[in-house]
Amino acid sequence: MNTRTNDLGRDPVHPLLLRLALPSILAQLVNMLYNIVDRIYIGHIPGVGAAALTGVGVTMPVILLITAFSSLIGMGGAPRAAIKMGQQDNDGAERVLGTCFTTLLGISVVLTVFFLAFGRPLLMAFGASESTIDYAVAYMNIYVCGTIFVQMALGLNTFISTQGLTRISMMTVVIGAIINIVLDPVFIFLFGMGVEGAALATILSQAVSAVWVLKFLSSSKSSLRLRKKYLRPDPKILGAVLALGVSPFIMQSTESLLNLVFNTSLQWYGGDLAVGSMTILASMMQFMMLPLMGLTQGTQPIISYNYGAQNNGRVRQAFSLLLRYAIGYTVFFWVLILAVPQLFVSMFTSDPQLVEYASWAMRIYLGASCIMGAQIACQQTFIAVGQAKSSLFLALLRKVILLIPLILILPFFFENKVMAVFLAEPVADLMATTVTVIMFTIQFRKILAKNEPHSKEEPV
Template sequence: MEEQENKLGTAPIGKLLVQMSLPAITAQVINALYNIVDRIYIGHLPEVGSLALASLGVAFPLIMIISAFAALIGMGGAPRAAIAMGAGKKDEAEKILGNSFSALFLMSIVLTVLFLLTSDTLLTWFGATEKSLPMAKSYFTIYVLGTISVQMALGLNSFISAQGFSTMSMMTVLIGAISNIILDPILIYGFDMGVRGAAIATVFSQTISAVWVILFLTGKKTILKIKMANLKIQKEILLPAIALGVSPFIMQSTESLVQLTFNAQIKHYGGDQVDILISAMSILLSCMQFFVLPVTGLTQGAQPIVSYNYGAKKIDRVKKTFGLLVKSALIYTTTVWALVLLFPTVFIRLFSSDPQLLAIAPGYLRVFMSGMLLLGAQFSCQQTFVALGQAKVSMFLALLRKIILLIPLALILPLVMGFNGIFIAEPAADVLASLSTSTVFFLMTRKLFSGEKTSLND
């Protein structure tokens, strides 16, 4: 166990970043398959595929909120645990893990009850029409019943990554995703269950992942263990973790607010094509969310390295990790930007063969993702602030892209530019956020990297 911990502070940065990031990237991409595969299968249902795709597009933002609460605890607690490990405070790190486990469990109960009681209202807010509401509710209700599995699988898996067990973290996601991919066609088509089958497959798969995570974190191979003595919630342990988790929570939950805004604007400006346009937006958001996942995985792979070495006051290793991270992220986002511009129809066909969608969606995809070019820098800087334990600035930067920029632009630009302004809002916000975040990062990290502030409570 000591050898596993020491490699974060001693192994060559390039080799370590590859070892940590590849499984994290794989896990992120595989995790996306839970919903992407659902949409692909559902979108190709005979006769009702486009309507079913619109239904999942309405339910998906609410599903993202459930995942965001897992990030609030897991991605807030895990970097603090890694910093504590780097500072030689294993007992404190295990207290963070134990408190996070209890918080995830309690939050699951609250979210399940809340969403079951308000599902009709929420789905309508998020764009469900009279036609799409029954399918959307069918999928969402089943998914909500599996909230505890989602919380445990996603939230606790961050603590596996934080210890340097990147391959084990990837396996958590892999076993669930493979189960989902196998079960989807069996339940959707074989048992003719449609969207209900997709939801059941997802919940069952997440449950398998949750059991896997808990078994590992209570087993012999883990450095940090879930212990009964640490399950009692202590505000001085949990609240700082939640404060740091606000940033990834905002990044995930605001996807829901963004889709709510987009769908509301489409309902206002879309005329008699509302359902087909919401289907198109569902595909565009799916593509965007999928393409940013490798960058997210890359930053998650770098986080334990940055956090551990920051806690150990090895600032040169922190700087070297960040430099390699931002270069790698920009190379990736530039490549994706070029592929989308050249081959947009290829990506649209993955989700639907509907002639109406194929006529309008490729052009919108080119516009929608044109800001991808710079997002590598934005994600690298913002997530490195999380790894450094800087809760306040990371929270502001998480708010910047979606809340401060994107949502207002999605509301204002259509007034000036007409319907197309809805799709232009995304790249405009991406470019502005990337430039702003990079500037803030390089101004603020001079002090952080000087070694003046390395306390967990900074």
């Protein structure tokens, strides 16, 4: 396998971005299958598919929170390591990697113990009912036992992609996803394990991905290597990692809180049918967001490295391309969703009532998704250049400051309460994107002005 490192500081920006971003996007598309294939199979279990799908759906806050902690360390550490590499400080970059590895291990232990101890009452709070709680608990108890594999696979894979080795990082996801897709029907249907089989297939797949990542980062093929002398956590490095990682952490952990607020509100106003629809809508949001995250992950090494090297021309070029591709993708996705929502809903369920209900809700919930490309491009660029405070504010803005209050407030102004809950999403998207673009336009120029560029821009 070719592990040649792309020259982040000298290769032409546009082809370099495509070489890095396309494998990352493919990895996220496969990761999307990783995340939703369980729900697709579970939703088609004969007789109990709709109830089982709803039950697994209420475990989403737990899964999102576990994933968020991997982002806290991985997405906080990888840009720091890339900036160090741009400054020609490879030892400093490896110190970041070692601190992040040990921190991820500690987080895994704490999360596993916590969710095994308090999982059932949490799931009831997340919107489970008496008819769905058993499915939710069965799935969650097995899934959380694989927390360490999730942390290693997702948290450390960012240190492969930040070296420009996006094909290798893509394989981390592809290997796990293929195993998961193969094992799911075997465990669920052939062995008759139901939701427990889906969870077991997932953690076994993550375990293989984790071994792949650790093996690569310990080999001579990696520019950044896990070394025993750097495994003791450095408080100063950890503080810098947490400061930058808190933004992606909040983006994902507030998805957990958001899911809780959505599910409880929908359970109150619309019952299990509304909650089951939300499971499908959340999956469709992943359809949109994960390829966008792949695009930004492919662009981040270019921006971070060249920002560290004070090469502002290349930083501008990379951001401009990121913005154009992100907006183009979200507009395409938006048109497709509005045109044929039933096509996507039917992937998850064959229940005609749920198909009709979720198709109606999807047009409302994703009504402003066309503008999300601009928000993600700007927010992720703040992270890539180490602007922790700005990225933190924008992470809080959309979900905590705007969306959650809107979910609770809008039903008081509409006769159709369920519609009002779904409407909160596009209203928050419109407001948050407007603020993000204005803020980025003002600050980005100032950030680069302080970075003392030393080279001219190259043709895109």
